[in-house]
Amino acid sequence: MTEKSTKAVAAKTAAHKPEAGAEAAAPASSRAMRAAKRRDAIVEAAMEEFIARGFAATRLDDIAKRAGVAKGTIYLHFKDKESMFEELVRTVIVPVVAKLNALPPPTGSVRDLVEAFAGNFLKEVIGTRRGDLVRLIVAEGPRFPAVADFYYREVVSRGVAGMRALIELGIARGEIRDKDLARYPQILVAPAMIAVIWQSLFARHAPLDAQDMLRVHLDLIFGERRTT
Amino acid sequence: MTEKSTKAVAAKTAAHKPEAGAEAAAPASSRAMRAAKRRDAIVEAAMEEFIARGFAATRLDDIAKRAGVAKGTIYLHFKDKESMFEELVRTVIVPVVAKLNALPPPTGSVRDLVEAFAGNFLKEVIGTRRGDLVRLIVAEGPRFPAVADFYYREVVSRGVAGMRALIELGIARGEIRDKDLARYPQILVAPAMIAVIWQSLFARHAPLDAQDMLRVHLDLIFGERRTT
Amino acid sequence: MTEKSTKAVAAKTAAHKPEAGAEAAAPASSRAMRAAKRRDAIVEAAMEEFIARGFAATRLDDIAKRAGVAKGTIYLHFKDKESMFEELVRTVIVPVVAKLNALPPPTGSVRDLVEAFAGNFLKEVIGTRRGDLVRLIVAEGPRFPAVADFYYREVVSRGVAGMRALIELGIARGEIRDKDLARYPQILVAPAMIAVIWQSLFARHAPLDAQDMLRVHLDLIFGERRTT
Amino acid sequence: MTEKSTKAVAAKTAAHKPEAGAEAAAPASSRAMRAAKRRDAIVEAAMEEFIARGFAATRLDDIAKRAGVAKGTIYLHFKDKESMFEELVRTVIVPVVAKLNALPPPTGSVRDLVEAFAGNFLKEVIGTRRGDLVRLIVAEGPRFPAVADFYYREVVSRGVAGMRALIELGIARGEIRDKDLARYPQILVAPAMIAVIWQSLFARHAPLDAQDMLRVHLDLIFGERRTT
DNA sequence: TATGAATGAGGTTTCATTCAT
DNA sequence: TATGAATGAAACCTCATTCAT
Numbered sequence: 001m002t003e004k005s006t007k008a009v010a011a012k013t014a015a016h017k018p019e020a021g022a023e024a025a026a027p028a029s030s031r032a033m034r035a036a037k038r039r040d041a042i043v044e045a046a047m048e049e050f051i052a053r054g055f056a057a058t059r060l061d062d063i064a065k066r067a068g069v070a071k072g073t074i075y076l077h078f079k080d081k082e083s084m085f086e087e088l089v090r091t092v093i094v095p096v097v098a099k100l101n102a103l104p105p106p107t108g109s110v111r112d113l114v115e116a117f118a119g120n121f122l123k124e125v126i127g128t129r130r131g132d133l134v135r136l137i138v139a140e141g142p143r144f145p146a147v148a149d150f151y152y153r154e155v156v157s158r159g160v161a162g163m164r165a166l167i168e169l170g171i172a173r174g175e176i177r178d179k180d181l182a183r184y185p186q187i188l189v190a191p192a193m194i195a196v197i198w199q200s201l202f203a204r205h206a207p208l209d210a211q212d213m214l215r216v217h218l219d220l221i222f223g224e225r226r227t228t
Numbered sequence: 229m230t231e232k233s234t235k236a237v238a239a240k241t242a243a244h245k246p247e248a249g250a251e252a253a254a255p256a257s258s259r260a261m262r263a264a265k266r267r268d269a270i271v272e273a274a275m276e277e278f279i280a281r282g283f284a285a286t287r288l289d290d291i292a293k294r295a296g297v298a299k300g301t302i303y304l305h306f307k308d309k310e311s312m313f314e315e316l317v318r319t320v321i322v323p324v325v326a327k328l329n330a331l332p333p334p335t336g337s338v339r340d341l342v343e344a345f346a347g348n349f350l351k352e353v354i355g356t357r358r359g360d361l362v363r364l365i366v367a368e369g370p371r372f373p374a375v376a377d378f379y380y381r382e383v384v385s386r387g388v389a390g391m392r393a394l395i396e397l398g399i400a401r402g403e404i405r406d407k408d409l410a411r412y413p414q415i416l417v418a419p420a421m422i423a424v425i426w427q428s429l430f431a432r433h434a435p436l437d438a439q440d441m442l443r444v445h446l447d448l449i450f451g452e453r454r455t456t
Numbered sequence: 457m458t459e460k461s462t463k464a465v466a467a468k469t470a471a472h473k474p475e476a477g478a479e480a481a482a483p484a485s486s487r488a489m490r491a492a493k494r495r496d497a498i499v500e501a502a503m504e505e506f507i508a509r510g511f512a513a514t515r516l517d518d519i520a521k522r523a524g525v526a527k528g529t530i531y532l533h534f535k536d537k538e539s540m541f542e543e544l545v546r547t548v549i550v551p552v553v554a555k556l557n558a559l560p561p562p563t564g565s566v567r568d569l570v571e572a573f574a575g576n577f578l579k580e581v582i583g584t585r586r587g588d589l590v591r592l593i594v595a596e597g598p599r600f601p602a603v604a605d606f607y608y609r610e611v612v613s614r615g616v617a618g619m620r621a622l623i624e625l626g627i628a629r630g631e632i633r634d635k636d637l638a639r640y641p642q643i644l645v646a647p648a649m650i651a652v653i654w655q656s657l658f659a660r661h662a663p664l665d666a667q668d669m670l671r672v673h674l675d676l677i678f679g680e681r682r683t684t
Numbered sequence: 685m686t687e688k689s690t691k692a693v694a695a696k697t698a699a700h701k702p703e704a705g706a707e708a709a710a711p712a713s714s715r716a717m718r719a720a721k722r723r724d725a726i727v728e729a730a731m732e733e734f735i736a737r738g739f740a741a742t743r744l745d746d747i748a749k750r751a752g753v754a755k756g757t758i759y760l761h762f763k764d765k766e767s768m769f770e771e772l773v774r775t776v777i778v779p780v781v782a783k784l785n786a787l788p789p790p791t792g793s794v795r796d797l798v799e800a801f802a803g804n805f806l807k808e809v810i811g812t813r814r815g816d817l818v819r820l821i822v823a824e825g826p827r828f829p830a831v832a833d834f835y836y837r838e839v840v841s842r843g844v845a846g847m848r849a850l851i852e853l854g855i856a857r858g859e860i861r862d863k864d865l866a867r868y869p870q871i872l873v874a875p876a877m878i879a880v881i882w883q884s885l886f887a888r889h890a891p892l893d894a895q896d897m898l899r900v901h902l903d904l905i906f907g908e909r910r911t912t
Numbered sequence: 913t914a915t916g917a918a919t920g921a922g923g924t925t926t927c928a929t930t931c932a933t
Numbered sequence: 934t935a936t937g938a939a940t941g942a943a944a945c946c947t948c949a950t951t952c953a954t
Binding site: 052053054055056057135137138139140141142143148149151152153156157178180181183184186187189190191193194195197198200201202205206208212213216217219220221224 | 367377380406414417419422425429430433434440441444447
């Protein structure tokens with residue numbers, strides 16, 4: 001309690017010397033900034049907790065503790081636990097969508113594109129916190145239609161559309177033979193999804209070399225590569 | 229708790245052989261039978277509720293109400309909520325495993341076998357209560373290692389092994405060209421899993437013709453069929 | 457309840473004539489005997505449990521298990537848990553009272569009489585199940601006025617009266633000098649009671665030589681003995 | 685929980701020095717003070733209920749109601765019912781021990797000292813809430829070894845040691861003749877204990893003049909007083 | 913704005929008692 | 934008479950939410 005106040009005072013003091021650091025803006029924005037930082041801390045903490053325990057079993061107490069704020073503070077940023085969960089998913093997913101939208105222009109072979117994409121997915125999703133988020137959405141989706149809807153609209157439908165475009169390009173260029181594949185872009189990403197889930201549930205029992213699996217899968221679609 | 233279930237199961241089994249005594253067996257088995265029926269009702273009700281709400285958000289009250297028993301009765305069959313959940317998963321999965329073990333002998337082409345299998349999966353899992361159970365396991369697995377372990381041991385590892393055997397047969401017979409596929413039988417079932425999850429989460433937004441998708445996927449692996 | 461006790465007593469009486477064979481008496485009395493045996497087993501088990509856990513924390517289930525009968529059987533002998541407790545105390549105390557009533561005629565010195573009595577108390581009460589019963593009555597008395605009343609009427613008031621008579625005899629004979637002692641016979645038995653409680657609670661920390669303590673106490677009252 | 689109590693106690697102490705800051709200390713201490721008051725109210729209420737019903741039969745609901753707080757508030761101060769009981773006993777006994785430690789220096793005759801002590805005991809323990817607490821400890825001791833241990837360590841062993849010292853002094857001064865008494869200081873306090881229990885259980889049937897009884901007992905030990 | 917003590921509805925679990933067999 | 938499965942009231946405890954400071 002005392003240390004909190006001290007911290008707050010220190011921060012407030014710092015706010016009077018706005019040039020003192022990279023993110024120390026004008027006094028007016030300093031308030032907003034601190035609020036935003038708190039919010040971020042809450043979002044971060046909430047994500048960890050929700051992933052670890054699921055929505056219902058997560059306690060706001062634990063989120064507050066992990067975020068380093070008081071329980072009441074959460075209610076200054078979110079209406080209630082449900083809203084927090086829904087907003088949290090949105091907050092975390094938005095940058096992903098942004099990245100997807102900033103597609104690199106389709107230069108090079110389709111296979112290279114897909115492989116680049118898969119590599120990125122491997123690095124940034126499979127076996128990471130973000131992968132766990134996918135599992136969390138699968139887990140809580142039925143009880144949070146708003147979350148499922150949002151996720152479908154922002155990620156799944158766009159992802160499917162993007163994959164379809166790539167597949168059609170591949171077909172047009174003769175890299176992909178099976179024309180029906182364009183109707184089910186899900187097939188293209190299915191093993192990646194499986195890898196995400198596998199890491200969460202079964203890695204302990206049987207580790208999965210996701211990278212190698214994805215390569216084999218792409219070979220299936222594009223034909224085996226001559227050289228490695 | 230386990231002994232209870234064992235008792236109940238034993239009783240149920242015994243109930244099918246009521247010749248053991250004129251007036252002793254009949255009432256005895258009727259008692260046991262009713263107990264077994266109650267247990268089944270509880271398991272059934274619990275599955276519905278757990279699927280609909282997840283473990284933490286499910287109330288024993290609701291399970292009891294749905295099963296038509298008093299709350300206390302649940303505790304005659306299960307030690308506590310956690311044990312109930314774990315046993316429930318076991319109870320529901322055991323017949324699935326039994327079915328998997330009763331493999332039809334591998335006659336006919338591998339593609340036919342796989343297609344038969346896929347057809348069965350379509351009919352019995354995708355879009356059914358059993359499919360929801362898979363999603364439930366994905367959702368709760370991390371908080372119930374025992375469940376994830378059991379599921380891996382009884383279903384996943386056997387399924388993977390079976391698929392691998394089929395793939396190797398397909399390779400040996402020349403039906404499958406990509407020899408690496410045997411290393412990742414997961415690829416074979418990935419679209420089916422995706423279909424299961426899709427039905428739970430996104431069917432509302434974009435219905436998925438799982439049957440057609442699986443066909444396309446098999447074409448990818450076995451090559452397109454000449455005739456339909 | 458009253459009819460039960462009557463029945464039980466009759467049965468118990470019958471039990472003293474077991475010449476009819478090991479335990480297979482005439483059909484008529486065999487029933488009654490078995491019932492009485494059951495009742496005794498329940499009383500025995502209940503006493504153990506009540507002493508170990510107190511009234512509220514004792515489960516009928518445990519009593520039944522320990523007595524080797526079904527839970528429902530208890531209700532054939534006792535109206536409910538409270539009645540059982542009250543009757544139990546009565547049942548166990550009655551023989552004690554009987555013994556007290558069968559006083560040896562006052563021959564010899566008063567000190568010898570008191571010492572004999574103390575020796576008996578030492579052997580039969582302090583550190584035994586019966587001593588625990590005393591503690592149980594102290595513990596539950598306020599919640600069971602009927603028990604406290606019964607205990608007062610049957611044991612305490614008689615004991616006090618008996619002690620008073622002894623003290624008066626001692627005074628008359630010149631063995632006891634302090635005439636006021638007759639007004640508080642409790643003083644005579646106080647150390648014995650303390651010994652009972654001490655054994656239950658503190659024997660672990662500091663064992664108490666009750667016999668020696670009682671001797672010292674009697675020396676205080678009667679004057680030190682010349683010879684040991 | 686223990687830290688909570690510590691916090692509360694510290695706050696209460698601090699509340700006596702409110703000069704520490706114009707506007708900071710007042711509200712701070714007011715909060716802490718109210719918390720401490722609440723805790724005291726809970727302790728008070730719990731003692732009443734535990735004494736009236738014993739540990740197992742006491743409902744937290746009733747304690748809360750009597751203390752004028754919500755059920756949940758209890759859990760801000762105590763981990764659970766058991767801890768509450770154990771801490772309660774400690775909390776109530778500590779001032780008693782403090783008083784015992786603040787012994788008046790042994791001036792005057794030993795008999796006067798003991799009589800003063802007995803008078804105090806009469807006024808402050810026998811027939812009071814504190815006396816009931818003794819009975820409660822006797823009642824619950826076997827199920828709460830921690831409580832029995834604490835009580836033995838803090839009260840009984842010190843009390844016995846103090847009595848022994850007094851007795852030895854009395855022997856040295858020639859006020860007490862029976863030298864063996866020093867081995868069993870319990871004899872000195874036994875009638876007082878009996879009085880405590882008697883008041884709880886039998887006062888209704890036969891009121892006991894504890895003061896007079898203690899006087900008679902002391903006469904036994906010190907010899908009859910010439911004048912009253 | 914931030915705090916965290918306080919609340920009390922609601923969840924899990926226990927167990928005395930009943931009753932069909 | 935004896936059983937023990939079934940009941941459901943009632944207990945303990947948790948935790949999302951509020952609000953005085």
